[in-house]
Amino acid sequence: MRHPKVLTRTLTAALGLGLAVSLGAAVPAAAAPDAAPATKAWAGYAGSAEEAKANQAFFDAVMRSVAQKRAANPSAAAAVTVVYSAANAPSFRTQIARSTQIWNSSVVNVRLVEGSNPDFRYYEGNDSRGSYASTDGHGSGYIFLDYRQNQQYNSTRVTAHETGHVLGLPDHYSGPCSELMSGGGPGTSCQNATPNSQERARVDQLWRYGLASAFKN
Numbered sequence: 001m002r003h004p005k006v007l008t009r010t011l012t013a014a015l016g017l018g019l020a021v022s023l024g025a026a027v028p029a030a031a032a033p034d035a036a037p038a039t040k041a042w043a044g045y046a047g048s049a050e051e052a053k054a055n056q057a058f059f060d061a062v063m064r065s066v067a068q069k070r071a072a073n074p075s076a077a078a079a080v081t082v083v084y085s086a087a088n089a090p091s092f093r094t095q096i097a098r099s100t101q102i103w104n105s106s107v108v109n110v111r112l113v114e115g116s117n118p119d120f121r122y123y124e125g126n127d128s129r130g131s132y133a134s135t136d137g138h139g140s141g142y143i144f145l146d147y148r149q150n151q152q153y154n155s156t157r158v159t160a161h162e163t164g165h166v167l168g169l170p171d172h173y174s175g176p177c178s179e180l181m182s183g184g185g186p187g188t189s190c191q192n193a194t195p196n197s198q199e200r201a202r203v204d205q206l207w208r209y210g211l212a213s214a215f216k217n
Contacts, residue, residue, distance in 0.1 A: 052170055058120075058135040059168040059206075065119040080207050082166065083115045089122035092145050092159060096122055099160040102193060103167065106200045110167060110207040120166055122159075131158050133165040141166070153184060157193040168206040169199060 066082055086096045100112045120141045130149040135141040143162045150158055161183050175182030177190035180199055195203070 054135065055133070055165050055170045058133050058141045058165055061135045061141045062119045062166050063168075069117075080110045082110060082112050082120075083118045084112060084166075085116075085118040085121045086114055087121075089124040089145055091124050091147075092122065092150070092155070095145075095150075095155045095159040098156045099163050099193070102156075102160050103163060103195070103203075106195050107167075107203045107207070109204045112163070131162055133162045153188055154191045154193060157190065160193045160195070164195065164199070164203075167203045169195075169202060 062082060066080060070080075084096075084100075086093055089096065100114070104111055120143065122143045122145060124145045124147065126148065127144060127146050129146075131144060131146045133141065133143050143159075143166070145155075145159065145162070157180070161180055164181055169181050171183055172179060172181045173183055173185035175185060177186040177192050178196050180192065180195040182190075
């Protein structure tokens with residue numbers, strides 16, 4: 001989490017002040033084994049065009065992964081299932097489970113389940129940039145959950161927010177606490193971990209029409 005106006009071109013950016021997405025965050029050693037793919041160095045700041053591009057890239061990577069599985073098994077149920085692994089974030093299993101429950105009860109066109117051959121993974125550790133979602137641009141993506149940040153902010157909100165990026169939602173730091181994707185904008189006192197009606201509708205729209213588009217690519 002990083003403040004929306006704080007530049008994050010260096011690894012000394014302030015902790016715990018806003019939720020962000022990175023195109024190039026390398027997972028610390030704490031994430032091993034099965035470490036996430038190495039990526040480019042962090043280049044951008046919270047709320048930037050670079051970050052927005054990273055959000056979209058992660059969503060696209062997950063959608064391609066799901067589309068490939070469904071193409072290989074066309075008889076699968078109509079509901080779109082996104083598979084995740086929490087094996088590398090054991091300290092956050094409760095928050096991940098709650099986040100999954102929140103999203104699964106909020107939308108109808110996509111469902112998150114834990115399982116093998118995941119479309120994305122959760123990791124945990126220490127990182128001066130806080131928590132983030134990341135993609136290497138080659139079909140691999142992960143969510144990193146920072147220890148310190150999750151002590152400062154509502155941890156389920158942090159996890160649900162980052163998971164929102166997997167489902168296609170961008171950051172909107174200037175939004176109120178009632179808006180999940182406002183992230184750390186409302187401050188540490190914000191306890192809301194549930195997407196509002198507009199966010200729920202947007203995810204349902206993306207997975208209703210977006211997956212069909214992914215099949216054409």
